[in-house]
Amino acid sequence: MNLVLLENKDFIDQSHVMIKGRRFKHLTLINKVAKNDRMVCGLLNGKVGTGLITKISNNFLEMKICFDNDPPEPLPLTLVLALPRPKMLKRIIESVTSLGVKKIYLVNSWRVEKSFWQSPLLCEDNLRKYMVLGLEQGRDTVLPKIYQKRFFTRFVKEELARIAKNSLCITAHPKTKKICPSGENKKITLVIGPEGGFIDIEVETLEKQGFSSYHIGQRILKVETAVTYLISRLYS
Amino acid sequence: MNLVLLENKDFIDQSHVMIKGRRFKHLTLINKVAKNDRMVCGLLNGKVGTGLITKISNNFLEMKICFDNDPPEPLPLTLVLALPRPKMLKRIIESVTSLGVKKIYLVNSWRVEKSFWQSPLLCEDNLRKYMVLGLEQGRDTVLPKIYQKRFFTRFVKEELARIAKNSLCITAHPKTKKICPSGENKKITLVIGPEGGFIDIEVETLEKQGFSSYHIGQRILKVETAVTYLISRLYS
Numbered sequence: 001m002n003l004v005l006l007e008n009k010d011f012i013d014q015s016h017v018m019i020k021g022r023r024f025k026h027l028t029l030i031n032k033v034a035k036n037d038r039m040v041c042g043l044l045n046g047k048v049g050t051g052l053i054t055k056i057s058n059n060f061l062e063m064k065i066c067f068d069n070d071p072p073e074p075l076p077l078t079l080v081l082a083l084p085r086p087k088m089l090k091r092i093i094e095s096v097t098s099l100g101v102k103k104i105y106l107v108n109s110w111r112v113e114k115s116f117w118q119s120p121l122l123c124e125d126n127l128r129k130y131m132v133l134g135l136e137q138g139r140d141t142v143l144p145k146i147y148q149k150r151f152f153t154r155f156v157k158e159e160l161a162r163i164a165k166n167s168l169c170i171t172a173h174p175k176t177k178k179i180c181p182s183g184e185n186k187k188i189t190l191v192i193g194p195e196g197g198f199i200d201i202e203v204e205t206l207e208k209q210g211f212s213s214y215h216i217g218q219r220i221l222k223v224e225t226a227v228t229y230l231i232s233r234l235y236s
Numbered sequence: 237m238n239l240v241l242l243e244n245k246d247f248i249d250q251s252h253v254m255i256k257g258r259r260f261k262h263l264t265l266i267n268k269v270a271k272n273d274r275m276v277c278g279l280l281n282g283k284v285g286t287g288l289i290t291k292i293s294n295n296f297l298e299m300k301i302c303f304d305n306d307p308p309e310p311l312p313l314t315l316v317l318a319l320p321r322p323k324m325l326k327r328i329i330e331s332v333t334s335l336g337v338k339k340i341y342l343v344n345s346w347r348v349e350k351s352f353w354q355s356p357l358l359c360e361d362n363l364r365k366y367m368v369l370g371l372e373q374g375r376d377t378v379l380p381k382i383y384q385k386r387f388f389t390r391f392v393k394e395e396l397a398r399i400a401k402n403s404l405c406i407t408a409h410p411k412t413k414k415i416c417p418s419g420e421n422k423k424i425t426l427v428i429g430p431e432g433g434f435i436d437i438e439v440e441t442l443e444k445q446g447f448s449s450y451h452i453g454q455r456i457l458k459v460e461t462a463v464t465y466l467i468s469r470l471y472s
Contacts (some may be wrong), residue, residue: 002456072454094463101300138455182472183418218308219374220238225331225464236418 001026003139004041004051005132006065017041017051021062041065042141071141075100075235076187078163079090082109082194083148084223086119090130091223097134097144099231105163107149107156107203111194122148136151156205164189164210171206171214172230175197180214190230195223237262239375240277240287241368242301245351253277253287256296263297277301278377288346293324307377311336311471314399318345318430319384319460322355326366328460331368333380335467341399343385343392346440358384392441400425400446407442408466409434409449416450426466431459 004027010017018029027033031054035233041063051063079096083106096104108117114221120126127146128234135141149155167187172180174197191206198206201215221229240263246253254272263269269289277287277299284307287299304440315332319325319342332340343351356362363382364382371377385391408416410433434442439449457465 095458098455098457098461099465100455137458140455219336219376220332221334222331222373225334228461228464229335229468232465233472236469236472 001031001134002040003048003136003141004039004063004142005044006041006051007044007134011065012062015065016054017063017065019063024060028056033061039063040139041067042071042135042139043067045142047071048139048141050188055103072100072139074102074142075231076167077092077101077231077234078103078105078125078159078167078189079227080105080107080189080191080221081223081227082107082118082161082192082198084194085113085116086121088222088224089116089119089121093127093130093144093146093229094137095133095224097131098138099141099228100138100140101231102142102144102145103163104144105149105155108152109194110152110199111196117150131132133226152202153205156209156224160189160206160211161209169209170234171198171203171211171213172226173203174215174220176210176213176215178214180216180230180233183236184234190234192223192230237267237372238276239284239377240275240299241280241372241377242277242287243280244433246327248298251301252290253299253301254296260296262441264292265359269297275299277303277377278307278371278375279303281378283307284375284377301457307322307412308336310378311467313337313467313470314339314341314403314425315463316343316425316427316435317459317463318343319348319351319352320430321349321459322357323350324458324460325355325357329363329366329380329382330370330373331460331464332467333367333376335464336374336376337467338378338380338381339399340382341385341391342382343393344349344388344437345430346388347432353386380448386440389441392445396425396447397445405445405447406470407434407439407447407449408452408462409439410451410456412439412449414448414450416466416469418451419454419472423469424470425471428459428463428466460466 012018037053039051042048047067048069049067051065054064055062079101167189169189171191248254258304273289275287283303284305285303287301291298315337403425405425407427
């Protein structure tokens with residue numbers, strides 16, 4: 001845990017928090033904190049700062065908190081992702097959150113298995129768990145927003161143009177001739193297909209909405225590798 | 237499976253192979269191949285080409301093979317990685333293999349848990365399994381070489397200078413002031429520490445061997461995310 005993410009309910013007075021449960025266990029067993037240690041802390045959707053550990057008992061600890069900094073800048077990226085298999089989705093949510101992505105659209109596509117949409121992971125509380133892990137990892141406080149879109153064509157035709165307005169519009173697609181640009185460092189809407197890729201008509205639907213298709217070389221990457229690879233490439 | 241990786245023992249005559257077991261199951265259940273379909277194939281450590289499916293039975297299939305291309309260029313990167321937890325190591329081996337890395341040194345470090353070195357994953361056959369998955373994913377044929385180094389200081393002082401000769405020497409380290417360069421596209425030796433990072437004396441030992449330390453921004457990434465992120469950044 002690189003940052004202790006705090007919520008208002010953790011506060012026992014204006015400048016002290018009490019930490020129990022998962023965070024307490026992680027801090028004592030993994031970070032091995034002791035009294036008078038300092039930890040980086042952050043208020044959910046708020047500032048970051050330092051927590052001085054003032055008390056450790058068997059099942060809780062207390063910290064004196066001082067917030068004095070803003071969280072890191074968000075990445076100006078909207079990620080549109082064909083719903084991956086739940087196990088992979090967990091890791092992707094955590095990693096893109098740690099990378100600073102704040103808007104994620106999970107969309108259907110021809111090659112997305114229907115059963116993926118039934119996964120309990122897609123409940124708000126479960127997704128939030130992996131976002132929180134990503135924030136703790138990346139020393140950030142601002143929860144991403146995740147939207148779920150079950151109808152690809154309707155979403156792309158009716159909503160995507162507005163979402164992607166004034167951004168560079170990119171579809172990652174192995175079967176194309178142009179190599180993905182690098183070091184763009186600006187507002188981007190990035191669409192990534194499922195394992196096996198988008199089918200042709202999906203790529204065309206995206207192209208009609210102004211999305212250019214780019215590959216990332218001869219090698220085909222797993223979706224979770226491709227997501228990190230592309231984000232790094234576009235913001236290098 | 238984006239490439240069917242073949243070995244000499246799969247050949248039943250000069251141009252035909254018989255595929256059983258895991259690859260057969262994957263091709264029929266996931267790729268859903270049928271007679272007369274063509275698949276990208278490659279010979280382990282050799283050429284790539286096409287396989288025409290000539291026969292499918294209940295538990296094997298046969299293909300007529302024509303090799304006509306070289307595998308993709310290897311990445312001119314030597315990766316030196318503090319041994320990660322086994323579950324993560326599997327994914328890292330698979331992803332860096334799919335990215336074209338051919339030389340991997342797994343090294344000890346102060347913050348590497350001793351038990352990780354006891355993992356059965358570190359047997360050659362087990363590591364090979366994940367390299368093969370990476371080759372099938374990335375449409376490559378050339379197995380990486382993985383070396384295991386249990387003594388950090390001895391390895392860095394006695395072997396690393398020779399290994400890293402004529403390459404750009406980089407240690408990824410969050411607690412430093414220089415941002416990691418991007419788009420280097422040349423021979424690089426990249427050292428990545430464990431979760432929690434290298435301790436100061438380890439970074440100094442590396443610096444004495446010519447390794448400069450660079451961070452990748454305010455955000456701290458998990459090792460598996462950092463590996464892909466750094467490779468993409470250095471070769472964008």
